[in-house]
Amino acid sequence: MREKSYSVGMNQSKGNKIVVRNRKARYDYEITDTLEVGISLLGSEVKSLRDGKVNISDAYAEISNGEVLLKNLHISPYKMSSDNNHDPLRVRRLLLHKREIRKLKAKTEQKGMTLIPLSIYIKGKLFKIELSLAIGRKKYDKREVIAKADAAKKIKSALKKDY
Numbered sequence: 001m002r003e004k005s006y007s008v009g010m011n012q013s014k015g016n017k018i019v020v021r022n023r024k025a026r027y028d029y030e031i032t033d034t035l036e037v038g039i040s041l042l043g044s045e046v047k048s049l050r051d052g053k054v055n056i057s058d059a060y061a062e063i064s065n066g067e068v069l070l071k072n073l074h075i076s077p078y079k080m081s082s083d084n085n086h087d088p089l090r091v092r093r094l095l096l097h098k099r100e101i102r103k104l105k106a107k108t109e110q111k112g113m114t115l116i117p118l119s120i121y122i123k124g125k126l127f128k129i130e131l132s133l134a135i136g137r138k139k140y141d142k143r144e145v146i147a148k149a150d151a152a153k154k155i156k157s158a159l160k161k162d163y
Contacts, residue, residue, distance in 0.1 A: 016128075018121045019049055022056045025116050027142060029134035033107075034118065037131050038095035039070065042086045044078040049127060051078075054120065061094060061115035061131060063105045068094040070117065070129070094129065107133055 025031070041049070048054065053076035061070050070092045077085040096104070107113055118130040137145070 016121045021119045031132045033133040035131050040093040044081040045075045047078040
């Protein structure tokens with residue numbers, strides 16, 4: 001099967017259709033920086049993504065040999081495709097400029113930094129990934145985040161009652 005490449009951009013506008021969002025990422029990681037990147041996909045993967053048959057929760061990106069590779073992204077095989085369908089967990093290449101890869105490599109070499117995909121969306125005819133540079137949270141940090149969110153909800157509901 002031939003690989004089709006989908007290009008790189010920068011801004012996420014209102015006209016984008018979000019295919020999948022990694023809800024667990026904002027809970028497990030503290031997001032420091034985000035970047036919009038393209039992804040290299042096969043034809044049957046594109047069809048499955050359009051159907052929403054994808055699991056992004058365990059996915060992460062890794063830099064090796066000057067390339068950014070997305071691992072553990074599960075794209076289900078397309079039912080209507082021929083018998084030589086794609087491997088659901090194959091390693092996919094992310095499309096970035098060399099200088100962006102060098103910056104990301106320098107940042108990920110710092111202690112605790114990792115690359116996590118936050119969402120996959122369609123921008124025009126292309127699939128884009130919102131890739132984030134993140135720091136893993138400890139268990140007590142996660143509890144603190146939940147406590148702050150609950151306090152903010154209580155304050156917001158109290159303000160609504162006053163009006």
